[in-house]
Amino acid sequence: MPVRVILTDIEGTTSSISFVKDVLFPYATQNLAAYVRVHIMDDFVQAQLQATLDILIEEGITHLTTANTEALIQALLNWIAEDRKVTPLKALQGRIWENGYRHEDYQAHVYPDAVAQLQHWHQENLPIYIYSSGSVEAQKLFFEFSQYGNLLPLFSGHFDTLIGAKINADSYRTISTQLAAVHAAAPAEILFLSDVEAELDAARDAGMQTCWLIRDGELPEQPAHRAVRSFDDIQPELL
Numbered sequence: 001m002p003v004r005v006i007l008t009d010i011e012g013t014t015s016s017i018s019f020v021k022d023v024l025f026p027y028a029t030q031n032l033a034a035y036v037r038v039h040i041m042d043d044f045v046q047a048q049l050q051a052t053l054d055i056l057i058e059e060g061i062t063h064l065t066t067a068n069t070e071a072l073i074q075a076l077l078n079w080i081a082e083d084r085k086v087t088p089l090k091a092l093q094g095r096i097w098e099n100g101y102r103h104e105d106y107q108a109h110v111y112p113d114a115v116a117q118l119q120h121w122h123q124e125n126l127p128i129y130i131y132s133s134g135s136v137e138a139q140k141l142f143f144e145f146s147q148y149g150n151l152l153p154l155f156s157g158h159f160d161t162l163i164g165a166k167i168n169a170d171s172y173r174t175i176s177t178q179l180a181a182v183h184a185a186a187p188a189e190i191l192f193l194s195d196v197e198a199e200l201d202a203a204r205d206a207g208m209q210t211c212w213l214i215r216d217g218e219l220p221e222q223p224a225h226r227a228v229r230s231f232d233d234i235q236p237e238l239l
């Protein structure tokens with residue numbers, strides 16, 4: 001079935017894991033406490049602290065309130081260390097990273113093969129969407145302030161964990177419904193790109209086509225999904 005819409009992950013797919021783990025996460029760790037304390041009266045920060053508290057309560061930590069700012073900051077810092085893909089942390093990280101991008105502390109890494117292929121698909125009028133655990137705000141900053149300049153115009157839209165977790169098939173069903181309304185594309189006409197097998201399994205369960213980006217290490221002998229080394233090897237017109 002020909003591909004009519006591309007849906008891609010960021011970390012490990014368009015971009016290196018190292019940029020996220022070694023640059024963005026440490027920047028958030030260094031700046032999160034100060035950001036929350038300075039902006040403590042903002043509705044946005046209050047909403048993220050409430051959402052953080054809700055998750056902690058679900059996980060059995062019931063002795064805190066939103067007034068326990070320092071304990072909530074520590075919980076958020078622990079989540080960064082654990083690489084938890086939780087929505088309030090991701091929302092706060094986006095706001096914190098904005099400073100770093102605007103002060104030119106860093107530019108987002110994008111693999112050259114991904115840049116070339118994304119540009120090619122865009123020129124061919126193949127709509128490209130992002131689905132990442134990073135917040136939509138963080139995704140937009142990422143591609144606006146990339147090492148290749150502003151790549152944001154290449155994308156037709158963005159999805160984050162507000163849709164649901166990336167390992168849940170229902171998240172991909174919801175995305176499919178939204179893309180069907182805009183592009184009249186069936187799930188099988190959407191190609192999802194990721195470096196994480198569990199995400200690809202979920203997308204396939206929802207009826208999407210899948211492609212596994214394996215940038216480093218051995219390619220499995222019989223991969224559960226079509227596996228490629230780079231965007232150079234993805235040819236949606238041939239799928």
Ligand SMILES: CSCCC(=O)C(=O)COP(=O)(O)O
Nearest residue numbers: 010011132133134138139142
């Ligand atoms: C685009 S924001 C930085 C990446 C990030 O925070 C993240 O969690 C990446 O997850 P992905 O779903 O793109 O692998």
Ligand SMILES: [Mg+2]
Nearest residue numbers: 009011012195
């Ligand atoms: Mg990824």
